[in-house]
Each structure stands twice: as C-alpha cells, then as structure tokens.
Amino acid sequence: MKDPAFLFYTKDFQSGTQDMSCDEVGAYLRLLMYQHQHGNIPVDKERLMRITSIFTIEKFDMVWEMVGNKFNQIGNHLVNNRLDKEINQRSINKPKKTAAASLAGLISSSKLSKDDQVRIKRNFKMDLFIYENDVLITDETLIKTRVREWFNTQLNNQKETVNQMVNNYANGDGDVNENVSVNKEKEGTGEKIKKSIVKTxxxxxxxxxxxxxxxxxxxxxxxxxxxxxxxxxxxxxxxxxxxxxxxxxxxxxxxxxxxxxxxxxxxxxxxxxxxxxxxxxxxxxxxxxxxxxxxxxxxxxxxxxx
Known part of the structure; x- marks a missing residue:
C-alpha cells in the first residue's frame, strides 16, 4: 500500500522558498507531490510543463530557472534529495510503529504483571518482525501476525515454567525439610567436622x-x-x-x-x-x-x- 503522506516541515519550506514567486512555489509543490506518488520526476520538458500546469514555454523557463535548483538529475529522472530521505525514513519507521503498537495492545489485553511486561519488552527484538532476509517488510498484517505469534510463545513458555516449578515442589525438589547442624572441633593442625541431621x-x-x-x-x-x-x-x-x-x-x-x-x-x-x-x-x-x-x-x- 502506497504511503498516503510525508512529513512537511513548514519552517524549512518557508525559509527555502521565501525568494520564490507564487508560480514558482506552486510548481515546486506539484513536483514534490508527484515525486512522492511516483518515486521520481521525468526530465522531459513537456511532461514537466503538464505536471506544473504551466503551458507556455517562456513562462516555464522562467519558473524552472528557480525551481530546477531544488532537484538533482539521476539518469532520466529528477529527485529532490530531502524528500527522498524523508520518504525512506518514514518507510522504515512505519513498520516499527506497527510492531510496537501490536505488542503494546497484546500486553494491555493480557493483564500481565509488571515483571512479566518488563521481561517481554526486554526480549522483544524489533528487527525480527520487520525484516525478512534483510528486506524491510511493509505488509502490516504480516508484521502483526509475527508479533502475535511471538507473544503467544512467550506466554506459553511462562506457563510451562510455572507448571514446572509447581511440579518440582510437588515432587519434593523445592524445600528441603532438614536442618543440618555442624560442630567443629579443632585437634592439632587438623579439623574434625561432625554433622548431625535433625528432622523437623x-x-x-x-x-x-x-x-x-x-x-x-x-x-x-x-x-x-x-x-x-x-x-x-x-x-x-x-x-x-x-x-x-x-x-x-x-x-x-x-x-x-x-x-x-x-x-x-x-x-x-x-x-x-x-x-x-x-x-x-x-x-x-x-x-x-x-x-x-x-x-x-x-x-x-x-x-x-x-
């Protein structure tokens, strides 16, 4: 699914366009939106004129003299580096937010103790849920499924641990019902130790x-x-x-x-x-x-x- 938005820093934009005319600002904005939707901008002049809605060559050339400085040509395409960076960063942050929100919802609905919440958060490794063979996963449903399966495994492991502890106690592996008293008597250079086991x-x-x-x-x-x-x-x-x-x-x-x-x-x-x-x-x-x-x-x- 195509990301429907990108971060727009108004202060940076205003300072970077304060010397532009209204036509130049409008053309710049239309080109930025086109890059966001399509990934890059064609270098063909006629297509640039259609994208910016400027239909006379003379006027376009005047506008492009200022706006063209905001883009770098890479092969047969134009790219605004700042926007490209923001898009890439957002594409990385979105899966992280999806995974984190899924975990938070599962923890909240499970009513875990504070200690168990801390343990699960400590064991949660973000990259395990948002990458597959070093490739970023953008499918939100897949990320949520991965988090839920991992969370359920954590709960099952916890239950098995508690059950094992209960079984250990039931089998007599817990408390030892014996007190051992030790009496030491020194004789010469040696030391004798007498142990007596008293059943309580x-x-x-x-x-x-x-x-x-x-x-x-x-x-x-x-x-x-x-x-x-x-x-x-x-x-x-x-x-x-x-x-x-x-x-x-x-x-x-x-x-x-x-x-x-x-x-x-x-x-x-x-x-x-x-x-x-x-x-x-x-x-x-x-x-x-x-x-x-x-x-x-x-x-x-x-x-x-x-």
Missing part, C-alpha cells in the same frame, strides 16, 4: 484437601519466580499458612480466593478479600472457631515435638 516436623496444612495443597504450591512457585522468595524454614512457611488461615476465617474457599487475589494483583503477601463480609452467623462463627483451634493445636504439637 512436617508442615501442618489448615485444609487437608489436594485442591488447597496444589494452590499453596502454586503460591510458593509464584513467590519464587516473581520475587526470588523462598521460605527459609518450615517455621516460616507454617507462619504463612497461619496468616492465610486467619485471614480466611478458616474457610478453605476463601483462603484459595485470597491466594488467587494476590496472584492476580502481583502482590507479595496476603490481604483480605475486597468484598469480604465481616458479619457471619453465630453458628458459622462457632464452627470456624473450632476449626481454627484445632489447627492451632496441631501447629503447637508439631513445634513441641521438634
């Missing part, structure tokens, strides 16, 4: 369903990926579970909703649900209190057994 208590979940445990592993994977955070010990992880349990009022569905809320918002921690209802029936409150106490006893028993 297992994590006590407020809800023993596989659904909740899977969501908790997802939360740990998210924290590790987005913030480089990893629970330093079972005690710190247990504290996180306790916090979640308290915020949810020992309600499993609400606890999972709190996890999802933090994931969606890109938060580092847990917060009460935005639409959380503070009032509950007495019977329901009593039930929650019982579950909460039971959970607290399990934690206490586990800590005492260490």
């Amino acid at each position: 208590s297992e994590i006590v979940f407020p809800f023993e369903t596989e659904l909740f445990k899977t969501q908790w592993q997802l939360w740990k994977a998210y924290k590790a990926k987005e913030f480089g955070f990893k629970y330093k010990s079972e005690s710190s992880e247990q504290a996180g579970l306790s916090e979640l349990n308290n915020l949810s009022g020992s309600d499993e569905k609400k606890a999972i909703a709190i996890i999802h809320q933090s994931l969606a918002k890109g938060w580092k921690g847990f917060f009460e649900l935005k639409n959380n209802q503070n009032e509950r029936s007495n019977s329901y409150t009593g039930q929650l209190k019982t579950v909460s106490d039971s959970f607290a006893r399990k934690i206490a028993e586990g800590l005492q057994s260490e």
